[in-house]
Amino acid sequence: MNLWAYTIRRLLLLIPTLLGLTLIVFILSHVSGNNVILAEYLSPKLTGAARAIATQALIARFHLNQPIYVQYFYWLNAILHGNWGYTNTAIYSGPVTTAIALFLPNTLMLSVVAAILIWIIGVRFGVYSAVNRDSVSDHALRVGSFTLYAMPIYLIGVALIIVLGVYLKVLPISGVVSPTMVSGLSWYVNGISYPTHIIIIDAMLHGAWGVALNAAIHLLLPAITLALAIVAGLIRILRSSMLEVLDQDYIRLARSKGLSERIVYNLHARKNALLPVITLFGLTVAGLLGGAVVVETIFNYPGIGYWTTQALLDSDVGGIMAATLLFGLILVVANLLVDLIYAFVDPRIRY
Amino acid sequence: MEYTLNVSNLKEQFYTRRGIYKALNGVDILLRKGEILGIAGESGCGKTTLGLTIIGLLPRNAVVTDGEILLDGKDLIATLREFASKEANNPNLRHSENIMKKLNKQLINVRGSRISMVFQDPMTSLNPVLRIGYQIAETLMVHQPEVLAKRRLARSKVKDDDLREALKLLENGADEQSIKAFAETRQLEGIEEQLLNIWRRNDLGIARKEKMILSLRSERLGGFDMAVLQRVVSQGRIDGWMRIPGLNRMSKAVLIKEGNTKAVELLSSLEIPNPEEVVKMYPHELSGGMRQRIIIAIALANNPELVIMDEPTSALDVTVQAQILDLLKHLKQRFNTSFILISHDLSVLAEVCDRIGIMYAGRIVEVATVDAIFNKPLHPYTTMLISAVPTIKGGEIQGIGGAVPDMRFPPSGCMFHPRCPYVMDKCRENNPQMKYVEDEHLVACYLYEGQKGEQN
Ligand SMILES: Nc1ncnc2c1ncn2[C@@H]1O[C@H](COP(=O)(O)OP(=O)(O)OP(=O)(O)O)[C@@H](O)[C@H]1O
Numbered sequence: 001m002n003l004w005a006y007t008i009r010r011l012l013l014l015i016p017t018l019l020g021l022t023l024i025v026f027i028l029s030h031v032s033g034n035n036v037i038l039a040e041y042l043s044p045k046l047t048g049a050a051r052a053i054a055t056q057a058l059i060a061r062f063h064l065n066q067p068i069y070v071q072y073f074y075w076l077n078a079i080l081h082g083n084w085g086y087t088n089t090a091i092y093s094g095p096v097t098t099a100i101a102l103f104l105p106n107t108l109m110l111s112v113v114a115a116i117l118i119w120i121i122g123v124r125f126g127v128y129s130a131v132n133r134d135s136v137s138d139h140a141l142r143v144g145s146f147t148l149y150a151m152p153i154y155l156i157g158v159a160l161i162i163v164l165g166v167y168l169k170v171l172p173i174s175g176v177v178s179p180t181m182v183s184g185l186s187w188y189v190n191g192i193s194y195p196t197h198i199i200i201i202d203a204m205l206h207g208a209w210g211v212a213l214n215a216a217i218h219l220l221l222p223a224i225t226l227a228l229a230i231v232a233g234l235i236r237i238l239r240s241s242m243l244e245v246l247d248q249d250y251i252r253l254a255r256s257k258g259l260s261e262r263i264v265y266n267l268h269a270r271k272n273a274l275l276p277v278i279t280l281f282g283l284t285v286a287g288l289l290g291g292a293v294v295v296e297t298i299f300n301y302p303g304i305g306y307w308t309t310q311a312l313l314d315s316d317v318g319g320i321m322a323a324t325l326l327f328g329l330i331l332v333v334a335n336l337l338v339d340l341i342y343a344f345v346d347p348r349i350r351y
Numbered sequence: 352m353e354y355t356l357n358v359s360n361l362k363e364q365f366y367t368r369r370g371i372y373k374a375l376n377g378v379d380i381l382l383r384k385g386e387i388l389g390i391a392g393e394s395g396c397g398k399t400t401l402g403l404t405i406i407g408l409l410p411r412n413a414v415v416t417d418g419e420i421l422l423d424g425k426d427l428i429a430t431l432r433e434f435a436s437k438e439a440n441n442p443n444l445r446h447s448e449n450i451m452k453k454l455n456k457q458l459i460n461v462r463g464s465r466i467s468m469v470f471q472d473p474m475t476s477l478n479p480v481l482r483i484g485y486q487i488a489e490t491l492m493v494h495q496p497e498v499l500a501k502r503r504l505a506r507s508k509v510k511d512d513d514l515r516e517a518l519k520l521l522e523n524g525a526d527e528q529s530i531k532a533f534a535e536t537r538q539l540e541g542i543e544e545q546l547l548n549i550w551r552r553n554d555l556g557i558a559r560k561e562k563m564i565l566s567l568r569s570e571r572l573g574g575f576d577m578a579v580l581q582r583v584v585s586q587g588r589i590d591g592w593m594r595i596p597g598l599n600r601m602s603k604a605v606l607i608k609e610g611n612t613k614a615v616e617l618l619s620s621l622e623i624p625n626p627e628e629v630v631k632m633y634p635h636e637l638s639g640g641m642r643q644r645i646i647i648a649i650a651l652a653n654n655p656e657l658v659i660m661d662e663p664t665s666a667l668d669v670t671v672q673a674q675i676l677d678l679l680k681h682l683k684q685r686f687n688t689s690f691i692l693i694s695h696d697l698s699v700l701a702e703v704c705d706r707i708g709i710m711y712a713g714r715i716v717e718v719a720t721v722d723a724i725f726n727k728p729l730h731p732y733t734t735m736l737i738s739a740v741p742t743i744k745g746g747e748i749q750g751i752g753g754a755v756p757d758m759r760f761p762p763s764g765c766m767f768h769p770r771c772p773y774v775m776d777k778c779r780e781n782n783p784q785m786k787y788v789e790d791e792h793l794v795a796c797y798l799y800e801g802q803k804g805e806q807n
């Protein structure tokens with residue numbers, strides 16, 4: 001089928017994109033020269049001759065005496081072999097790959113829950129708003145989504161913390177689980193749960209339903225914050241795309257067939273109205289990642305964004321490079337997925 | 352005389368920011384059973400608006416201020432008139448939209464089953480993301496699920512012997528009635544139309560048709576599907592537990608599948624090549640002419656009493672146009688359906704219509720048989736329209752002088768008077784009524800005042 005050929009072509013096109021990405025990440029982190037790298041790996045306690053020896057060793061190890069483009073290829077080679085360097089921050093020190101394995105699952109969990117919320121709320125309200133255009137509820141939805149759209153994510157987060165966490169005290173505002181719930185558990189050590197590192201799933205695997213529930217409640221506020229920040233855009237786009245579709249000739253034909261309003265809206269119109277929304281999925285992933293950095297920091301949620309913030313604050317070049325590369329990778333893959341999904345759901349598109 | 356449709360004194364306005372457009376100004380139509388009535392007139396005279404009003408598909412800025420549309424004696428637009436009487440002066444768009452939704456609900460059992468419409472542009476009228484087969488099957492499922500259910504049940508019950516016997520009957524030239532009787536005696540209602548539809552196909556050889564008939568016996572039905580079909584047959588519709596979310600989708604799946612099978616038969620009867628392949632396609636894979644045939648198939652799927660065709664061939668090139676017109680003539684013989692065929696092209700209408708109505712500025716000003724319209728046109732506007740039709744003989748084509756009036760401020764009296772070469776004083780003051788000038792010839796013009804005099 002054409003779709004397979006297209007998929008393979010898109011995968012091949014991924015190679016230059018990824019090379020470009022690594023190049024940019026490498027150049028950005030090396031503009032400030034070698035000192036940053038040396039500072040990262042040289043213990044301040046070393047002095048005199050010992051320091052000079054250690055410096056020489058590092059220069060040899062990272063090929064710092066070679067021209068920068070040669071250094072790039074050494075680095076690229078290491079990346080391809082799974083050696084992403086070291087990170088040294090207040091919350092974690094060690095190989096970057098281990099850091100990613102520890103923190104990324106939490107971010108995935110947060111993003112998936114937020115994405116589900118976004119999809120359910122966005123589609124429902126977007127369609128509702130268009131179908132009942134100019135009604136009071138439509139106006140309310142539009143004002144609401146516009147307000148959310150205009151608000152920076154930390155403002156939404158702080159507002160939710162104040163209202164739900166501090167004032168009403170219905171939801172916990174920090175961390176992934178109440179410390180008292182997990183003290184002394186064999187599968188939860190030093191703030192890290194095993195084996196998946198996602199505490200809700202680990203708790204369920206170990207049959208600790210109370211802990212799972214507690215962790216789920218902790219997840220609510222960050223997930224809602226993230227969802228609210230992004231869903232406004234979806235509602236607005238879906239509303240206008242739905243209104244455009246409802247004016248199309250094929251909707252008139254659908255009505256002339258005697259279909260119920262429900263089928264006209266939920267099948268004939270919505271299926272078409274969602275097509276432009278899919279192309280925005282890539283942007284949504286970018287929004288989720290960017291949002292995760294802020295949300296995780298506000299809520300002390302130990303995900304990749306939280307770690308990235310720490311790396312930035314601690315000038316941890318290894319961490320910053322790895323995080324930038326990782327975010328870039330995720331975006332590239334998301335955009336590939338968008339194109340494939342689009343080709344799959346819109347029968348008119350064949351490459 | 353029996354009338355399928357009776358439109359009387361239909362008046363309609365569009366409210367816009369720039370003013371109120373008086374689109375329809377008292378339309379009268381009497382449509383007989385099984386006839387094709389053509390409607391012709393210049394662009395903007397309200398032809399499309401008339402068609403959409405009959406099927407009740409109006410934009411929200413439209414208000415029907417007066418008139419009736421009777422389908423077999425039942426008024427379709429009482430809701431719209433009621434709204435107009437409440438909010439005629441300053442209709443609220445939001446309220447109007449709610450009225451349209453209410454009308455959509457009321458007409459659900461009329462649209463697609465008793466009145467269908469074929470729209471002008473086949474390129475944009477089919478849903479781009481749904482398969483052709485589904486788009487046809489859907490209208491069958493909504494309006495006659497029990498027919499689909501019977502067809503499927505019959506195929507699961509039929510025995511090889513029955514099929515062999517039926518084939519023998521068909522080969523001996525049995526007519527529709529006797530095949531039907533055969534199906535009834537064997538308790539196989541629903542098999543007859545499948546037998547006949549295969550037998551009547553022109554695109555297949557006899558051997559292939561025999562093979563298809565003998566393989567009508569299908570694999571047994573699953574328990575759930577069987578329960579669905581039996582309930583649909585006994586209830587005549589999809590209801591009860593079949594409406595539970597989840598079950599609903601599963602119940603519809605078996606009906607849609609059967610709808611696809613029937614769609615193949617329908618398409619082959621409209622002489623669409625490779626119907627089995629076409630039902631699996633998406634609209635963009637088909638040419639404009641093919642898509643228009645699909646739309647005609649959708650319109651005819653439930654054997655409606657009335658099909659409104661709004662410029663069905665205007666967007667197509669000439670050869671395809673000729674094919675579609677041939678198809679229409681053919682349909683006219685086969686179905687007992689009445690058609691309203693809208694076109695700005697009189698030569699198209701001349702080819703297929705029984706009678707032609709001439710429309711000007713939101714009114715029908717003359718109705719007569721095709722012959723009379725062309726050979727004895729009475730209304731000055733009709734005369735002008737006809738002299739504007741190019742003929743093979745050549746001859747000078749005369750344009751129509753003047754322009755269509757601005758319908759925000761329609762002229763007083765007869766709306767044609769500013770362009771009329773025979774204008775009289777009273778034309779400026781009064782609007783002439785439609786009057787019979789001859790048995791089959793109605794005209795609204797003071798030139799023929801008192802010739803026969805009897806009112807419409
Ligand atoms: N939604 C609307 N809002 C405002 N005015 C409208 C609307 N729809 C139609 N009209 C106006 O009503 C008049 C009749 O339009 P209609 O489309 O019925 O004409 P038509 O005879 O079908 O013309 P054509 O041959 O170009 O298709 C036109 O003047 C048009 O501008």
Ligand SMILES: [Mg+2]
Binds near residue numbers: 662
């Ligand atoms: Mg038109």
